[in-house]
Amino acid sequence: MNVHNASGRRAALPADLARVLRTGPFHEALRAAITARGLALSRVRHRLAERGVRVGVTTLSYWQRGERRPARAESLRAVGALEDVLELRRGALTDLLRPTPDAAPSARPYRTLLDTAAPIAAILADLGAPSDGGVHSLCQLERVTVGRRRELLRRRSEQLLRAHRDGVDRYLAIHVGDPGCDPDRVVVRADENCRVGHVRGDRRAGVVVAELLLDARLRAGETRLIGYTVEDGTAGESREYVRGFSYPGGQYVLQVSFDPDDLPVRCHRFARSSAGAPPGDRRELVLDGRYPSVHLAEERVRDTILGISWEWAPTRRTNLSPPGGPGRR
Template identity: 30%
Template sequence: MSMESGIRRYADVFAASFRDAINARGLTLARLHEQLRARGNSVSMATLSYWRSGARRPEGAQSMAALGDIEQLLHLEPGSLTALLGTTNRTGPLGPNLFPLDERELEEAVKEAFAALGAEYPDTSRELTTHSVTDVDAAGNVSYSITRSIVQSTVGTVVSIPFLEMTPGISTPAPFIEAVAGGRISARYSHPNGEVHGVLFELDVPLTAPSTAMVEWSVAYPPDYPPQRETGHAVARQCRELLVWTRFHPDALPDRIEERVETPDGSKLTELSLEGRTSVHQVRRAFGPGLLGVAWSYADGADPRNLTADA
């Protein structure tokens, strides 16, 4: 099959699924367009019509951001339409590949982790869309997280991707990192300083640039793990959409929540509110390199201020 015919086939599959999803919600294309505009997404009616007919398919950062909103508006699983696009004929703007935290010693530990896992540093893949969900237990501490990502090879062929857990300044035992879908764990490593733990996620199918794949992995924490009241996700390249969703146990709703954003331009802290909910979500488009995270505390003052970030 030629590249052109392959792209045509993926466009047809995407278009059919897009039409079915719109019909299932009983929406008109005009109404969907209005809802997208209300979210600040400027994709045109003509573009939506092209996508629905299969004449064109979403490409580029703006289109992929719109597609993420469409999946939410049509009550679809995150990434379900995006996954139907298959191979795109371009990677789009890559931007710089930078260590996401301003921690020189930590970066050296990460380089050692990559070497031990047999991975090239920096990684030649990138996350196009990532949704990271963290559950907080009744004690107010991180208990479990699961991350789903669309990854892309930016150059050559990628057969595996390292995923790391980092706790700057805090030595911890190794968390339980497991593959959920899209591949398997082929190697594990813990740095002697206890601040960097990671796995090598071997993909089901090798990715040759600019191909994409869906991957999903989970992290659980052993009983002797230090209490964690901060979570987040870090990316080394620009991510088209990054979602961090933190879900609190009903008996452990925090008194204070603070968003932390760290980029090459510096760090920014912003107070957040649950506003009657039991969870808080953060969304950034065209984000990175950097870290998007959240910390919480309680009136008794217990606030370890530890950082758990995936990279």
């Protein structure tokens, strides 16, 4: 499609494309612009290369499906070149990547972040939850405790939430246990500025979804600090803890603490691009002899998966009690 008329002036954009360029999200606008121009991704890649910008077809596909979001400087330069290739005004796509306090960020689908996405989606539907949740995290601190049986004993989470639409009155906390997790014996406790509503679990997937009800409905742009704890301790030996991020941009701190009498021999921080992908960006974390814990800190997370993994010594103490749980809800 040629967007210039015979006089060389830019013709009006198709109505659907003009609308999504105003409202976003970025991935829908990019997909609509590529469709409107009738270009295959290979042609888009070729035209970018002619401008000295190298972006793979796979990356372009991720961007237009919302599975990744341009964030680094070189990616943002590529988006500027895309505006030229797709014959859009300067800033048409780049502006959609700039966060504003009240703007609804683009959510990455659960299926790209979790192997257990299908049962979680079913639980969310049962709870009548909107697909985007209505809130995103500006800052999150998680403290994970590994017990004396090397099990994931509990995790405590504190989050500063911001609503990106009016009327939000709850946050949905998702807990994915280790293999063998028994959702019936997992306990969710509200610690600060919220209360526990409905709790649903899927025994085969080992997942729990809990409603954390807020004290008032939030308007778009309003924030709320909440805290909650998940008591697990129902599965076997734990070897990693991961957190998937549907929304980019927030701060994240994860601390994993171990029993001082049974420390892992090695710990690593890692990232994954999607569920099932091999870990990348691995960095060793050193256990401090004074404190039996390690941590990672991200000032601005991408819509990705972050985690800490650890390796146990092959020998085990033999006087440990059998697996149990903290009790039923």
